[in-house]
Amino acid sequence: MSARRDSAVTTATDTGTRIDTAALEIVDANLRLGDGEQTVTALDAVSLTVRPGEMVAVVGPSGSGKSSLLAVAGALTTPDSGSVRVGGHDLLSMKKAEAARFRLEHIGFVFQSGNLIPSLTAADQLRLTSHLGNTKGRKFRDPIALLEQVGLGHKADRRPDQLSGGERQRVGIARALMSTPSLLLVDEPTAALDRARSHEIVQLLARETRESLVGTVMVTHDYDVLDYCDRVVEMTDGRLTPR
Numbered sequence: 001m002s003a004r005r006d007s008a009v010t011t012a013t014d015t016g017t018r019i020d021t022a023a024l025e026i027v028d029a030n031l032r033l034g035d036g037e038q039t040v041t042a043l044d045a046v047s048l049t050v051r052p053g054e055m056v057a058v059v060g061p062s063g064s065g066k067s068s069l070l071a072v073a074g075a076l077t078t079p080d081s082g083s084v085r086v087g088g089h090d091l092l093s094m095k096k097a098e099a100a101r102f103r104l105e106h107i108g109f110v111f112q113s114g115n116l117i118p119s120l121t122a123a124d125q126l127r128l129t130s131h132l133g134n135t136k137g138r139k140f141r142d143p144i145a146l147l148e149q150v151g152l153g154h155k156a157d158r159r160p161d162q163l164s165g166g167e168r169q170r171v172g173i174a175r176a177l178m179s180t181p182s183l184l185l186v187d188e189p190t191a192a193l194d195r196a197r198s199h200e201i202v203q204l205l206a207r208e209t210r211e212s213l214v215g216t217v218m219v220t221h222d223y224d225v226l227d228y229c230d231r232v233v234e235m236t237d238g239r240l241t242p243r
């Protein structure tokens, strides 16, 4: 896998050396979805650069293309044109299996309600990630230390049904950070939480973004938590504009 180094910012690589690379660089991405006459423009000439340690919120009405943006940034959907790089790696040049491996090792996903496996303890949710991704000597973080970092060290042996909504979300965030990803993609992290928990979770995301030097893109409808983000961009009919 070749790393192209474009933007003049500093981040950590797989080997721990520091190089100049954007966490995410999308340039002029276009995506149409659907068949025949029923197609819609999900992404319309979208460009977005996120630096390591920067948290960017994406807001916009339902159907404006926010999920499509996350899918393209996360190597889950290939745009019709444009380029997408994560930590300097060109996603569009990767074959399917290579992209799947890359996702596991370089991109963390956080979903609405944690998306945890019901039968596993908090610690085992994290261990599973390192088990799935542990090839070629890649280093994953210590699950217990990471749970402690998100304030859940004392609940490492609890299953999801023994945790609150906010605690489940913390486990989901810790799990997403296991591989020391370049990019964290977060979809509506506060949708299932009350106001106080929502603030705590987004504060935690902002702190981890800075401390782990990960680039974070957070889709949210929660305008209450935007102050924790470094930048807010808005999607409207597939187009991305600063807000």
Ligand SMILES: Nc1ncnc2c1ncn2[C@@H]1O[C@H](COP(=O)(O)OP(=O)(O)OP(=O)(O)O)[C@@H](O)[C@H]1O
Binding pocket: 033, 034, 035, 040, 041, 042, 060, 061, 062, 063, 064, 065, 066, 067, 068, 069, 235
């Ligand atoms: N598989 C698909 N086939 C056809 N059209 C699709 C498909 N997935 C999404 N779309 C359309 O693409 C556009 C962008 O959808 P997307 O899910 O990215 O929006 P969104 O901003 O995330 O919406 P929401 O806030 O409701 O989750 C919408 O018009 C949607 O109806």
